[in-house]
Amino acid sequence: MVGIGLDAKETLNGTAIEVRQLHRWFRGNHVLRGLDLKIREGTATAIVGSSGAGKSVLLKHMIGLTKPDSGSIFVFGEELTGKTGMALEAIQRRFAMVFQGSALLNSLTVGQNVGLGLTEERRLSRKQVDDIVREKLALVGLEGKESQLPGELSGGMKKRVGIARALAMDPDIILFDEPTTGLDPVMAERIDTLMADLKNKLRKTTVIVTHDMDSAFKTSDHIAMIYEGKIIEQGSPEEFWRSTNPTIEQFISRFKRHGTEEGL
Amino acid sequence: MSEPGKTKFGRCFIALGNGLLNFFQTVGEMSQLLAATILWCRAVFKNLDKVLPQMGKIGADTLPIASLTAVFVGFVLALQTGVALKEFGQEESIGAVVSLSMARELGPVLTAILVIGRIGAAITAEIATMSVSEEIDALKTLGINPVRYLVMPRFLACLTMLPVLVIYVNLVGMIGGAAVSKANFGVPFMVYIENVEEWLTFEDIAKGLVKAAVFGVIISIVSCHRGLATVGGPGEVGLATTNSVVFSFVSVYIFNYFVTRLWLE
Amino acid sequence: MASPAQAKKVGIFFIVGMVILGLITFRVEQVGRFFKKRDEYKAYFQGSKGLKRGSKVSLSGVNVGEVRNVSVEEGKILVTMAIDKGIPIREGSFAIIVPDFLFGKSYVDINLVPPDRPRLPLGSVIDSVDVPGFSDMLVRFDEAMSSIETLTETLESARVILARLENGEGAMGRLFTDEEIFDELKEAVTNANDIMGKMSRGEGTIGKLLEDDKLFEDLKETVSNANIIVAKMSKGEGTMGKLITDETLFTDLKGAVENANIILGRMVRGEGTLGKLVRDEDLYEDLQNMMANLTETVNGFRAIMPQGAFTSVIYSSF
Numbered sequence: 001m002v003g004i005g006l007d008a009k010e011t012l013n014g015t016a017i018e019v020r021q022l023h024r025w026f027r028g029n030h031v032l033r034g035l036d037l038k039i040r041e042g043t044a045t046a047i048v049g050s051s052g053a054g055k056s057v058l059l060k061h062m063i064g065l066t067k068p069d070s071g072s073i074f075v076f077g078e079e080l081t082g083k084t085g086m087a088l089e090a091i092q093r094r095f096a097m098v099f100q101g102s103a104l105l106n107s108l109t110v111g112q113n114v115g116l117g118l119t120e121e122r123r124l125s126r127k128q129v130d131d132i133v134r135e136k137l138a139l140v141g142l143e144g145k146e147s148q149l150p151g152e153l154s155g156g157m158k159k160r161v162g163i164a165r166a167l168a169m170d171p172d173i174i175l176f177d178e179p180t181t182g183l184d185p186v187m188a189e190r191i192d193t194l195m196a197d198l199k200n201k202l203r204k205t206t207v208i209v210t211h212d213m214d215s216a217f218k219t220s221d222h223i224a225m226i227y228e229g230k231i232i233e234q235g236s237p238e239e240f241w242r243s244t245n246p247t248i249e250q251f252i253s254r255f256k257r258h259g260t261e262e263g264l
Numbered sequence: 265m266s267e268p269g270k271t272k273f274g275r276c277f278i279a280l281g282n283g284l285l286n287f288f289q290t291v292g293e294m295s296q297l298l299a300a301t302i303l304w305c306r307a308v309f310k311n312l313d314k315v316l317p318q319m320g321k322i323g324a325d326t327l328p329i330a331s332l333t334a335v336f337v338g339f340v341l342a343l344q345t346g347v348a349l350k351e352f353g354q355e356e357s358i359g360a361v362v363s364l365s366m367a368r369e370l371g372p373v374l375t376a377i378l379v380i381g382r383i384g385a386a387i388t389a390e391i392a393t394m395s396v397s398e399e400i401d402a403l404k405t406l407g408i409n410p411v412r413y414l415v416m417p418r419f420l421a422c423l424t425m426l427p428v429l430v431i432y433v434n435l436v437g438m439i440g441g442a443a444v445s446k447a448n449f450g451v452p453f454m455v456y457i458e459n460v461e462e463w464l465t466f467e468d469i470a471k472g473l474v475k476a477a478v479f480g481v482i483i484s485i486v487s488c489h490r491g492l493a494t495v496g497g498p499g500e501v502g503l504a505t506t507n508s509v510v511f512s513f514v515s516v517y518i519f520n521y522f523v524t525r526l527w528l529e
Numbered sequence: 530m531a532s533p534a535q536a537k538k539v540g541i542f543f544i545v546g547m548v549i550l551g552l553i554t555f556r557v558e559q560v561g562r563f564f565k566k567r568d569e570y571k572a573y574f575q576g577s578k579g580l581k582r583g584s585k586v587s588l589s590g591v592n593v594g595e596v597r598n599v600s601v602e603e604g605k606i607l608v609t610m611a612i613d614k615g616i617p618i619r620e621g622s623f624a625i626i627v628p629d630f631l632f633g634k635s636y637v638d639i640n641l642v643p644p645d646r647p648r649l650p651l652g653s654v655i656d657s658v659d660v661p662g663f664s665d666m667l668v669r670f671d672e673a674m675s676s677i678e679t680l681t682e683t684l685e686s687a688r689v690i691l692a693r694l695e696n697g698e699g700a701m702g703r704l705f706t707d708e709e710i711f712d713e714l715k716e717a718v719t720n721a722n723d724i725m726g727k728m729s730r731g732e733g734t735i736g737k738l739l740e741d742d743k744l745f746e747d748l749k750e751t752v753s754n755a756n757i758i759v760a761k762m763s764k765g766e767g768t769m770g771k772l773i774t775d776e777t778l779f780t781d782l783k784g785a786v787e788n789a790n791i792i793l794g795r796m797v798r799g800e801g802t803l804g805k806l807v808r809d810e811d812l813y814e815d816l817q818n819m820m821a822n823l824t825e826t827v828n829g830f831r832a833i834m835p836q837g838a839f840t841s842v843i844y845s846s847f
Contacts, residue, residue, distance in 0.1 A: 063405055065404055065405070092404065092407060093407050099401065099402055100398070103397055103398040103401065103402035104399070104402075105394070105399055105402075116408070117407055120406070120413070121407060165402075166405075169406060169407070316535050319539040320535050320538050320542075323543070324539065425542075428543055428546035431547075431549050432546060432549065434553070435549050462592075467583075473550075
């Protein structure tokens with residue numbers, strides 16, 4: 001078990017994101033109720049929990065897409081909450097996010113989608129952008145699909161384009177929102193492998209929000225569980241597997257049974 | 265909250281208050297959006313790649329349907345006023361009535377209505393879809409300001425292209441009027457044109473064009489705001505679009521009154 | 530990402546739009562006039578009637594210039610006009626404002642005079658005539674209507690009085706028929722005449738009048754004669770008496786006779802006798818009908834007036 005102490009030393013030492021006492025209401029629902037969480041640099045953290053527990057909301061708070069009602073978020077020691085405009089964008093530039101529905105712009109081609117952030121940044125030439133796009137698409141196994149439109153792709157392919165788009169910005173932190181939801185097992189497997197590669201080969205800090213325990217165990221080296229607006233348990237996958245917390249036991253029981261059957 | 269909410273009157277009062285607060289919030293947000301959009305207009309030359317297609321959509325692509333509308337409006341105007349003017353033997357004044365009506369009022373308002381239906385609804389639907397499918401969030405995470413990327417180009421396109429569209433509409437409407445004057449009331453084209461020249465002034469046209477620009481601002485900001493404010497599922501997109509069109513219509517009518525009023529001073 | 534084709538489309542759309550705007554403006558504003566040299570003339574009016582900067586100026590209907598300025602000067606409205614060079618404005622021409630209440634586009638019209646008249650010097654004041662506007666005309670028409678109505682009433686009473694006069698009814702009637710009163714009156718007048726005659730013959734001054742007994746006696750006699758009449762009158766015995774006591778009759782009579790004198794005089798000269806006017810009912814009825822028609826016409830105008838205003842509101846709103 002990793003403690004959730006708030007030493008300043010620890011904050012600056014290898015901590016990518018720190019969430020402190022985060023509260024958030026949604027239309028009278030108290031979704032996040034004083035949530036604390038620390039994500040260390042270079043690790044893959046999976047945030048699990050049942051649907052509607054506030055996992056995706058937490059993710060959007062980390063990247064500054066929504067503002068908390070109270071509490072604060074630090075990114076590499078810098079406070080994100082309360083920042084607007086250019087200052088916020090500067091922090092956001094260190095992030096990339098892969099959305100649940102992949103959120104590709106339907107009017108743009110795959111290539112334009114992947115290169116969108118770079119094109120709009122206007123730091124690189126057209127050719128440099130094209131090179132990066134080709135490289136990132138190759139990384140997710142979609143070589144030569146640049147000129148296709150998102151509407152022509154399958155869900156899994158769209159998700160991979162989303163990952164390529166996130167990688168194109170060369171971020172320090174990549175957030176995944178339900179990366180395997182709605183995909184067939186084969187495609188889910190490919191995405192999992194891709195995410196594991198990102199951590200192992202590219203040394204990116206990744207945060208994965210999922211309720212797919214299989215995916216969580218395979219891709220992360222740290223798992224945190226949200227229940228009733230708080231992190232009730234976190235630790236390495238092994239620790240998580242052995243947890244005696246009844247809520248966690250209940251949550252992973254289905255997977256455990258599954259896993260046992262597979263083992264037999 | 266629960267106490268007054270129990271009586272019928274209390275519930276009514278709460279609903280009314282909430283409606284009013286929502287309205288104020290919407291207007292406030294729209295003003296903010298307008299201010300932000302104007303600020304982003306400084307980046308217009310870097311974003312021509314997004315502004316030009318929008319200009320094309322609102323301008324050239326709307327022109328055929330706008331012309332069709334305008335020519336029939338010209339017909340009707342000439343027909344209606346022609347019958348009345350004939351009683352006084354003043355058929356040659358049809359040119360004045362048609363041209364002044366088109367330039368001062370019908371040109372800008374009809375074009376605005378057309379653009380609301382054709383462009384405003386499309387803008388809201390497009391941006392609302394982007395909102396509910398997290399594309400707006402995706403833009404933000406890519407370091408792209410949605411106001412710069414989505415709102416500013418549409419704003420500028422509406423602002424500049426609506427007046428240009430109105431110029432065409434005025435011309436086509438006047439031609440329509442001339443055709444009916446000739447066919448139904450036997451007014452020769454030259455007489456019609458001379459009458460138009462005698463009565464129509466640059467001031468009339470310019471006022472109409474300023475109106476059109478104001479309508480362009482209203483349509484773009486309302487449509488974009490309704491789109492960006494959409495939350496929830498795809499069902500909300502249709503709702504947002506209806507909402508946006510109604511809001512735009514009412515705003516255009518209200519502002520039309522006030523802009524016209526301004527010039528009567 | 531904007532393709533050149535898109536840029537071209539927008540460009541063409543925009544440029545063609547501007548060209549159309551330019552052409553329309555050129556036609557309606559006659560921009561060419563900006564380059565023409567113009568002469569300035571002035572005219573004073575009582576009211577501007579909606580005239581403003583840029584309003585047109587025409588010479589007998591032909592467009593020759595525009596209004597440069599409308600300003601107030603010593604209780605009058607000074608209108609400064611710019612008229613195309615080479616257009617002769619001659620002495621004897623006068624300017625009128627042609628009001629336009631439909632579109633709010635009034636203009637100045639200057640009438641043509643024969644070319645043998647000398648030209649007005651540049652910058653001089655053109656004579657002006659204030660033509661009543663439509664609403665002014667309505668007001669005047671209304672005034673005329675009410676005076677015509679009064680005239681009819683007077684005529685009516687005149688007719689009644691004249692009828693009575695002829696039948697020997699009333700004071701004046703008896704005055705005409707009663708021989709006795711007439712004789713007395715005549716005597717009094719004769720006596721008075723005597724005195725006057727003597728006086729005119731220079732037979733006495735005011736002093737002589739007092740000293741000369743005979744003259745005094747004569748005067749006395751006259752006075753006593755007059756006294757008899759006055760006494761009769763004061764008793765209110767018909768005739769003059771009634772004429773004095775009955776004030777309304779007198780006023781009626783006075784008005785009637787005044788009016789009647791004019792009208793009747795003409796009629797007598799024209800068609801025949803006084804009696805004919807009195808007895809001829811047809812003439813009276815004709816007059817009545819004419820009045821009814823006139824009233825109807827005026828009411829018709831009143832009914833049209835709000836419509837006109839409404840129409841002008843609609844048109845000007847467009």
